[in-house]
Amino acid sequence: MLDFVQQLVSGVALGCVYGLIALGFVLVYKATEVVNFAQGDLMMLGGFFAFTFIGMMGLNYWVGFAGAVAAMALFGMLAERVVVRPILGYPQFSIIMATIGLGYFLRSVSGMIWGTDDFKIDTPFSQGVLRIGSLVLAHDKLSVIAATGILCALLWLFFNKTTLGTAMRASSENMLAAYYMGIPVKRVVSIVWAISAAVATCAGVLLAPITFIHSNVGLVLGLKAFPAAVLGGFGSIPGAVVGGVLIGVIESMAGFYLAEGWKDVAPYIVLLAVLLLKPEGLFGLHVRKKV
Amino acid sequence: MRFLFKTDYEDDIRLFPHSGYYVSYGLLLAVLLIAPYVLSSYLMSQLVFVCIYATVGVALLILTGFTGQASLGHAAFLAIGAYTAAYLQKYGVPFPVYFLAAGLLTGLIGALVGFPALRLQGIYLVIATISFAFIVEEILARWESVTNGNEGMRIKAVSLFGVAVSRDSPTFYFLCLAVLVLTIVGTLNLLRSPTGRAFVAIRDSETAARSMGVNVALYKVKSFAISAAITGFAGVLFAHKLSFISPEMFTLQLSIEFIIVILIGGTFSLHGAVLGAIFIVMIDPFLTYLKDDMPGIIAGIAATFGAGTQAAANVQSKVAAFASLNGLKGAIYGIIIVLFVLFEPLGLYGRWLKIKLFFQLFPLYKRATFKRQKIYVKSERNR
Secondary structure, three states: OHHHHHHHHHHHHHHHHHHHHHHHHHHHHHHHOOOOOOHHHHHHHHHHHHHHHHHHOOOOHHHHHHHHHHHHHHHHHHHHHHHHHHHOOOOHHHHHHHHHHHHHHHHHHHHHHHOOOOEOOOOOOOOOEEEEOOEEEEHHHHHHHHHHHHHHHHHHHHHHHOHHHHHHHHHHHOHHHHHHOOOOHHHHHHHHHHHHHHHHHHHHHHHOOOOOEOOOHHHHHHHHHHHHHHHOOOOOHHHHHHHHHHHHHHHHHHHHHOOOOHHHHHHHHHHHHHHHHOOOOOOOOOOOOOO | OOOOOOOOHHHHOOOOOOOHHHHHHHHHHHHHHHHHHOOOHHHHHHHHHHHHHHHHHHHHHHHHHHOOOOOOOHHHHHHHHHHHHHHHHHOOOOHHHHHHHHHHHHHHHHHHHHHHHOOOOOHHHHHHHHHHHHHHHHHHHHOHHHHOHHHOEEOOOEEEOOEEEOOOOHHHHHHHHHHHHHHHHHHHHHHHOHHHHHHHHHHHOHHHHHHOOOOHHHHHHHHHHHHHHHHHHHHHHHHHHHOEEOHHHOOHHHHHHHHHHHHHHOOOOHHHHHHHHHHHHHHHHHHHHHHHOHHHHHHHHHHHOOOOHHHHHHHHHHHHHHHOOOOHHHHHHHHHHHHHHHHOOOHHHHHHHHHHHHHHHOOOOOHHHHOOOOOOOOOOOOO
16 A cells, blocks of 8 residues: 555656646647647756756756746747748648657757766755655655646646736637737747746756656657647646646556556557547547538 | 640559650669669668668658558557568578568558557547557567567578578669569559549548548558558568667657658658658768768868868868767758758659759749648647
């Protein structure tokens, strides 16, 4: 029982990270129908920025965190402007390829700049553990869970209570209608990219103590975040987080209770099963085609 | 330029549009046949890889280019073909038999993947094929009694009629070339048959195809099966060329490379698959060139333009340092993909068509001929 709870908590913590990356996918997909295969690499880059600010320049953890988030938000805008905007509205295949190319580029270039070693950020939570009875919970895992909760609340407030958030929901609902209503859709889209890059950075920095930062971490985790996003229904923000948590829990349970090797494939098997039974995901909308 | 007057349906579905094609393709084939006696062994080896990649490219074109079903799982099909060959060879099965068996098995698995894929579209299909590829990769690594796990499997040279054909010999190259040519001719034939026309109809509009009486489900599964089977054949050759296979060779990276092949070549024509394969295989020799010769050349140019010896040597060392950076290949891949998607969506073959048209129509060529239409953001979500 104790093992079970222990596994559950670390699964949830890992799942929250997947959820955060998936959140980035979903934000961008909702607003622009673009599936950003480079999301994991944005996360990796955010981690490297944070490492540069905190580990190399010796800034305070929180200052460095904020700096990395701000820098990555700008970078997200830049990536949208250069790579995505010219091909918005073209077939999905082109856009997927463009973002795969972007991911390739980011991975290799960050490997060139920072090298291929593993890096580590010292966080205020790295050492501490919380003991409840004989249950031992590491602070860094709890911090991931808490931060995901906070970020979700912030995003919910942003989307539902601010004008900008309403504009974003409008342009994701129907871009052409949003144009007609005078919403500056292009600007909205670049802000969406900024937000998704910022969310990815948060994931990257929070993850740094658990799995170290290296140039391939984005690919690995990004590909785990896909099942999360699909599981929750690709267009649903709460779905992304729930899907992420589910994937994390499945993974850590499979790693603990099943034979070696299941850990890595279990999320994909679950994903295939969900796609077969309910292709629109757990929280997705089923839209009928009208001819 | 030659004007083609198509007066009946037979003209429209000919294998090659006009007789000139027989001459040019014949010449190309002749050049390819004497190539092993002219080129260096390294280039020959690259040419074999071009044949294998082009075969996979054609297979992927059938699925992605002509049926409109994106797949990022073709490395898995390649792996299934390669492992079937390695496994059967261990038990003394002759080459022609395991070659066909590998293709059949891969085609069967392709059809099995095709069934679940019927309900999926666009991004969901991409993710499902990625998942399939991961699962296959993991099975290859874990099913040790058959695949030897992570230690990989050795595969002996092809034996044709009792004679061992080494992987570097011209005969092996001819074998790969024959497979490629047969694949291409077969695909051309397929595309002019009712099946191929149904594929294209599904790509252009599933709804329209269905209302014309095309059995969409059946043809999608067929497309998956054919594409997988061809990839399986290529997998056998791939295994023989490498003579050693292990699960970490068939990763997502390889699937992406195959997609790059058809993306860079052009997703609407079989020429594209070959051009893309040449491109992707030649990146490695190009990088070697960049590393070895390029710095000297640039330093020479700098010296000619009046830079001192010291400055020229400086430039040389800087260029050399840049060219030997670790992730350069990945970065070049990334930039090339993005640039092609942004500026040349029709790929290399599209560029060739434009050049040809320019000379045919000179001085009346209009850039707008190939201009992409402005599309308003169409939602694939509501399809």
